[in-house]
Amino acid sequence: MLRPTALALLLFAQPAFAFPVERCINLGAAMEAPVEGDWGYVIQRRHIHEIATAGFDTIRLPVRFSAHWDGQRLDPQILARTDQIIAWADAVGLNVILDLHHFTELNANPDAHIPTLHQIWDALAIHYTGAPDNLIFELFNEPEDAFTTTRALPVFAQITARIRNAHPDRWIITGGGNWNDLDDMLHMPPPGHREVRTFHYYRPWAFTHQQAAYLEDPPPPTPWGSPEDRATLAADMARAGSADGPVFLGEFGVYAATDPDDRLSWITAVREAADANDLPWCYWGFTQGAVTGFSAYDTAAEQWEPGMRDALLPEPPS
Secondary structure, three states, X not given: XXXXXXXXXXXXXXXXXXXXXXXXXXXXXXXXXXXXXXXXXXXXXXXXXXXHHHOOOEEEEEEOHHHHEOOOOEOHHHHHHXXXXXXXXXXXXXXXXXXXXXXXXXXXOHHHHHHHHHHHHHHHHXXXXXXXXXXXXXXXXXXXXXXXXXXXXXXXXXXXXXXXXXXXXXXXXXXXXXXXXXXXXXXXXXXXXXXXXXXXXXXXXXXXXXXXXXXXXXXXXXXXXXXXXXXXXXXXXXXXXXXXXXXXXXXXXXXOOOOHHHHHHHHHHHHHHHHHOOOOEEEOOOOOOOOOOOOOEEOOOOEEOOOHHHHHOOOOOO
8 A cells, every 4th residue: 555645646746637538540531521421431339339449548520510600500410410429439438539620711711711710619619518528629620721830829729718618627639730740739839728739640741641542643652661760750759749738649640552561560650659758649540431541440341451450559458
């Protein structure tokens, strides 16, 4: 038994509000589409159960809320569907990161669309007042183009302050410009109360996006794994891990046309480097449905793609 002094020291060493995410997977290609199913995947309850059974603790749910905003309110059907998925996740003990995804119009013209972003988050904050603590808000996926880090920071601060009226202790995630780039994140100020900074990692892009069919001029087959490649990865994750306040690796992945061994090697190496630097992470993504992409799970065969589960979760769930 610990002595009282030792117990006090142990409790003091623990953060008062520890970010609850460790191992996460993105439910992409579904509600990030203009209409769920347009991109070949509709989220299934059995898949939420499969994710929990595999040993993940969190799903990140990208939703294109801007496509369901009529200027005054969010479509009740998109809210009802989002509620359903959150309830499915909660029933099996998963955290949910609710991510506002693909508001591309705002990236192109922030001045015209920032008011809508405020209105959407006002609506979501009201709708989810009283929701369990395992619901986490991510204000905006991958700021880019004219929505630079400098432009985004005051917007995120304003939205966070408004959310705090009804959600004083809910976790809120924000990231920097250039598609949630690591270096942009590192130039952000430290996060405040129950805030987390996020970055996405697809370096080197020529490797992770090789032969991607959705690109006009995709990179050709490209190897990865040299000592220089691994040193760069280690240095990047060390920089992320040394940042002030909690940091979240919100996306990483490799296009499925990549050589399978190289793909698994990179995914394993990124996950290991994140773990070594105490960075919670979220793989992109669970499946792409009928669209060949970055998937970890084959929904046609209803099984994890070869090697993917071991690459992401080498230890069996406790």
